[in-house]
Amino acid sequence: MRLYRNHLQQKQEEKKKQKRYSAPWVDIDSEDDGRPRKTSVKINGTAINGHHKATSPSHNESGRATSDAPTATSSKHAAIQEQRLNLPITKGKDALIREFRENDVTVLLGETGSGKTTQVPQYLLESNLAGNDTIAVTQPRKVAATSLAARVAAEQGVKIGTLVGYSVRFDERCGSDTRIKYMTDGMIVRELMSDPLLSKYSVVIVDEAHERSLRTDLLISNLKVIQRQRNGNGTGENNYSKAKGKEKEKATNPLKIIIMSATLDAEKFAKFFSGAKVIYVQGRQHPVTIYHSLQSQTDYVDSAMRTFFQIHTDQPPGDVLIFLPGQEDIEGLEKSVELFAKQLPQACMEVLICTMYASQAPGQNAKVFNATPPNTRKCILATNIAETSITIPGVKYVIDTGKCKEKRYLARNTGGGFDTLMTRDITKSSAMQRAGRAGREGAGFCFRLYTEDAFKAMKPSAEPEILRCGLASSLLQLKCIDQDLESLDLMDEPDRDSLISALKTLFLLGAINQKKELTPLGREMAAFPLEPVYSRAVVASKELGCTSEVLIIVSVLSASSKLFTDSSEHRDAISESRRKFRHSSGDHLTILNVYKAYQDITKSESKSGRKAWCKKHFLNERALLEAGEIREQLVGTCQRAGIDPKAEGGEGKEEEVIKSLAHGLVANTAFLQPDGSYKQVMGQSVVKIHPSSTLSERKTPTIMYDELVYTNQIYARGVTSINKGFLAGLGALSQRQA
Ligand SMILES: Nc1ncnc2c1ncn2[C@@H]1O[C@H](COP(=O)(O)OP(=O)(O)OP(=O)(O)O)[C@@H](O)[C@H]1O
Numbered sequence: 001m002r003l004y005r006n007h008l009q010q011k012q013e014e015k016k017k018q019k020r021y022s023a024p025w026v027d028i029d030s031e032d033d034g035r036p037r038k039t040s041v042k043i044n045g046t047a048i049n050g051h052h053k054a055t056s057p058s059h060n061e062s063g064r065a066t067s068d069a070p071t072a073t074s075s076k077h078a079a080i081q082e083q084r085l086n087l088p089i090t091k092g093k094d095a096l097i098r099e100f101r102e103n104d105v106t107v108l109l110g111e112t113g114s115g116k117t118t119q120v121p122q123y124l125l126e127s128n129l130a131g132n133d134t135i136a137v138t139q140p141r142k143v144a145a146t147s148l149a150a151r152v153a154a155e156q157g158v159k160i161g162t163l164v165g166y167s168v169r170f171d172e173r174c175g176s177d178t179r180i181k182y183m184t185d186g187m188i189v190r191e192l193m194s195d196p197l198l199s200k201y202s203v204v205i206v207d208e209a210h211e212r213s214l215r216t217d218l219l220i221s222n223l224k225v226i227q228r229q230r231n232g233n234g235t236g237e238n239n240y241s242k243a244k245g246k247e248k249e250k251a252t253n254p255l256k257i258i259i260m261s262a263t264l265d266a267e268k269f270a271k272f273f274s275g276a277k278v279i280y281v282q283g284r285q286h287p288v289t290i291y292h293s294l295q296s297q298t299d300y301v302d303s304a305m306r307t308f309f310q311i312h313t314d315q316p317p318g319d320v321l322i323f324l325p326g327q328e329d330i331e332g333l334e335k336s337v338e339l340f341a342k343q344l345p346q347a348c349m350e351v352l353i354c355t356m357y358a359s360q361a362p363g364q365n366a367k368v369f370n371a372t373p374p375n376t377r378k379c380i381l382a383t384n385i386a387e388t389s390i391t392i393p394g395v396k397y398v399i400d401t402g403k404c405k406e407k408r409y410l411a412r413n414t415g416g417g418f419d420t421l422m423t424r425d426i427t428k429s430s431a432m433q434r435a436g437r438a439g440r441e442g443a444g445f446c447f448r449l450y451t452e453d454a455f456k457a458m459k460p461s462a463e464p465e466i467l468r469c470g471l472a473s474s475l476l477q478l479k480c481i482d483q484d485l486e487s488l489d490l491m492d493e494p495d496r497d498s499l500i501s502a503l504k505t506l507f508l509l510g511a512i513n514q515k516k517e518l519t520p521l522g523r524e525m526a527a528f529p530l531e532p533v534y535s536r537a538v539v540a541s542k543e544l545g546c547t548s549e550v551l552i553i554v555s556v557l558s559a560s561s562k563l564f565t566d567s568s569e570h571r572d573a574i575s576e577s578r579r580k581f582r583h584s585s586g587d588h589l590t591i592l593n594v595y596k597a598y599q600d601i602t603k604s605e606s607k608s609g610r611k612a613w614c615k616k617h618f619l620n621e622r623a624l625l626e627a628g629e630i631r632e633q634l635v636g637t638c639q640r641a642g643i644d645p646k647a648e649g650g651e652g653k654e655e656e657v658i659k660s661l662a663h664g665l666v667a668n669t670a671f672l673q674p675d676g677s678y679k680q681v682m683g684q685s686v687v688k689i690h691p692s693s694t695l696s697e698r699k700t701p702t703i704m705y706d707e708l709v710y711t712n713q714i715y716a717r718g719v720t721s722i723n724k725g726f727l728a729g730l731g732a733l734s735q736r737q738a
Helices: 007-016 075-085 088-102 116-126 142-156 185-194 214-231 245-250 266-272 300-314 327-342 362-369 428-435 452-457 472-480 496-508 520-526 532-544 547-558 568-581 587-604 607-616 621-640 654-664 724-729 732-737
Strands: 025-027 040-043 046-048 105-110 134-139 164-168 171-173 180-184 201-206 256-261 277-282 288-293 319-323 350-356 376-382 395-400 403-410 418-425 444-448 669-672 678-680 686-689 702-710 714-721
Touching: 075 142, 088 105, 088 116, 088 277, 105 116, 105 266, 116 134, 116 142, 116 180, 116 201, 116 256, 134 142, 134 185, 142 164, 142 171, 142 180, 142 362, 180 185, 185 214, 185 472, 201 214, 214 256, 214 266, 214 472, 266 277, 288 452, 300 319, 300 327, 300 376, 300 395, 327 350, 327 376, 350 362, 362 376, 362 621, 395 428, 418 702, 428 444, 472 496, 472 520, 472 532, 496 532, 520 532, 532 547, 532 654, 547 587, 547 621, 547 654, 568 587, 587 607, 587 621, 587 654, 587 714, 607 621, 654 724, 686 702, 702 724
Parallel strands: 105 256, 105 277, 134 180, 134 201, 164 180, 201 256, 288 444, 319 376, 319 395, 350 376, 395 444, 686 714
Antiparallel strands: 025 288, 040 046, 040 277, 164 171, 403 418, 669 678, 669 702, 678 686, 702 714
């Protein structure tokens, strides 16, 4: 018995007998004949036909040395160049360069896959529009920044980290000769602290601006002011009037800003930049045929599985990319696909499952870019981290569940406030971006597990992050460059409650004073690429002489994957194996014990031995490896900040480590109530200790925690027992009364 309906076959039959049957999928794109569409570049409503004869990028127009290019052009390199020449944007290259030359700010809209992200920086370089400076291309996500840098380096025929590089949190591959730098928006905002005029960049390209991440909004706001300052057409006072002397002299080179996306509200951006030029790149290299389901699908995971196997058994080779809201759904679907794939007839191709989500180690996410083995179909299960910018070679089919997880900050009545992560329907913009991941190397197909009416009813785009996320970390960074969220010229003003909550957190940490001014402690904290609560802990560990231990703990907590693996099937075994690492005070020192045990193992065991040890103890080795790398970086920051990273409390000094952490987590504390629940010291919420905590079965009078998570109720995660007297000394109790 078939487990799934043959949608594609039914659709073809329906085409033949149009009025007699209703197709399960509705085709909204009539160009499903596999022929490429015509291309033209439309500038302010006028279509400009491409007369450009593209040249090989290794021979640049500026005559700059291209010693990085390979001496003998390999066939792979030639194929890449051929591919470049066929991109829709190529025909408009000359027109685009002209527009970039003439305009300080350009808003560039072009269909997904038209070539914006990979080609525009190269055009700027080749036409010498960047002078001797660097071109920054910002991305909202790490995986996009690293994979795009790799692609463009390959197109230029150079090694990554030379002419083309990237910079993401805890990882950088750039050199003094880097001219095209793909970076996360967070990294460039951080650079404002050391270089308020971003003087080493002559062009900043803000890509995927439609996502309106908090950092993108902060960057855009800053770019507007910086440009006025650098291009000399500004009037009146601005935040950069304080950039004096050498800094100002250094930054005499003018700045060009390019805002790019396939799906943004161009008018809003153009208006923000006082009438910036808007350019449309029309055309898509390959068509994507879109199908909507006829009925709404309540169980989207099951529907995704059925659609996958339908494609797998009926359709020509080509990898499948499935968009799901989060890690849990990904793991659930992974198991189902694995199970059913085993039952397929032998004649079927193999199924290779790859997963992609933010909390998975970068190396693991990068595996999706590996070539698909022969006679195999890759089934890629991803969250929206694969939604924009990236090209996953081999993907021909996209399955879109129409769901995503959205972070939302609850500031009201919650003391320090907390982030919630809820599953919700995606927006039209996301749906279009998701479909755009197919059809990048050839004709593609997108199966939407929602009806056409549901698509039409979707909101055009997501609410900007500045209106729904915690602001403490960004606010601290802004304070370091004499800026404030309240006085910045922003595209959208942040929510008042979130702003107050962020100010309260920073005040409590000692990062700002009562006049909301940055304190020396705040400046010290901002040097660390960490959440303020953890940078405060590191700074506190200096006095308490236990920086080594604190660095380990905050590194593990800052890693993108979880240290402890969880599985309801093996709950007893997990609990048993973790017993030996458990520290009576709670989760933070338990983490330290695990890390130290792993360090001991690495001295005696081979790679496979270490892997087996982690498996036996239900630990995620990727998290430990990543934490090791983060720790290395933090050691460097400590040395620059005059903090001895090796200072070790050692045995009997565990209390000092807890105290250091409590300096940071002071707002994340709660008292035991008679009914066994906990009441926040700084807010009104009643919370429970998360079942994964080592303290879940013990009632301790006062706790501090890393975060609150909201599922069916509010849980405190990453919990440690803390002395109430010490808490009072930190001022948390007086704050409660204030
Ligand atoms: N890593 C890669 N491997 C193979 N082809 C690639 C790769 N990266 C890009 N390409 C090719 O270059 C084309 C253009 O990619 P690019 O990212 O520049 O488009 P874009 O217009 O920025 O798309 P989007 O709006 O989706 O980010 C892709 O459609 C694909 O054909």
